[in-house]
């Protein structure tokens with residue numbers, strides 16, 4: 001994903017708007033790929049709220065129209081069904097790319113999106129001199145040997161493992177981004193997003209927080225893969241959006257870790273879900289997948305110092321907000337909540 005500068009002089013076709021007091025304000029036109037998805041749609045909300053024109057490109061593999069339905073009547077908003085693996089011609093100031101997530105699927109189509117999609121969006125940003133923000137991932141650190149992970153850590157990734165398509169795809173996306181910055185002069189920003197949860201996550205995407213919340217609401221046991229001692233750090237989506245906006249508007253390329261340093265084992269997460277959502281929730285152990293990172297926790301000192309950003313919402317406060325959204329959607333989707 002990425003964003004642009006108000007003071008950049010190169011864009012002449014930028015729309016303007018008159019704000020109270022008669023001051024003419026330049027309006028950003030921002031493209032958000034994956035903007036109908038979980039993270040993308042929250043970013044779109046923030047951009048719309050600050051007055052941008054927003055063009056969402058989504059192939060709707062995992063994105064949902066409902067996530068942006070509240071903007072469809074707004075003349076500042078456009079929605080395009082398109083797969084960024086194919087080239088596209090658009091005019092804008094900022095491209096925010098890379099809202100694809102693992103969603104439990106580590107396959108070659110995601111690799112293609114991350115590599116060819118990034119290349120196409122970089123080509124687009126180059127042609128029209130837009131700023132380019134890529135949402136990379138903590139998965140670039142692989143199964144890290146350094147803990148917590150700093151941006152300077154190069155990672156520990158198995159190039160032929162079951163997760164490699166995603167990890168290596170994002171690593172290549174970062175490589176391409178930096179190459180276009182150095183050789184083509186594209187203005188870029190890189191975010192490395194750590195595990196994020198919140199309203200609008202796919203109910204059944206296989207991610208741990210969405211699984212545990214859906215399972216608990218459906219009165220099914222929470223599935224713990226392996227012994228549950230592996231750790232993750234869970235960030236509420238509005239904190240991430242604040243970080244992305246700060247990165248887009250700031251002058252630093254990054255990469256920046258954007259995540260909540262509060263670290264939980266998967267077992268502890270299950271306990272928090274039980275305490276905050278349903279005291280009768282149960283757990284069930286299942287076999288884990290290969291190459292599952294054992295530990296993950298961001299070192300966010302760089303983002304704190306240079307972006308003046310840090311997350312505000314802790315897991316116990318964020319989970320109930322996500323639960324309300326999941327409850328509504330599970331009820332709408334067939335009422336299997338009390339099974």
Ligand code: UDP
Nearest residue numbers: 086087088089090119120121123124126127
């Ligand atoms: N591209 C695009 N939209 C544009 C400009 C480029 O989708 O507005 C794609 C283009 O098809 C190419 C990629 O971005 O596959 C990289 O473009 P670039 O101009 O950097 O490379 P080249 O086309 O010279 O290989």
Ligand code: UDP
Nearest residue numbers: 102206207208209211223224225230266292
């Ligand atoms: N996990 C789990 N039960 C689930 C889904 C995931 O125990 O129902 C574990 C998974 O093995 C991993 C952690 O939770 O150790 C986070 O998984 P997720 O897919 O959410 O994120 P990622 O592994 O991509 O960080």
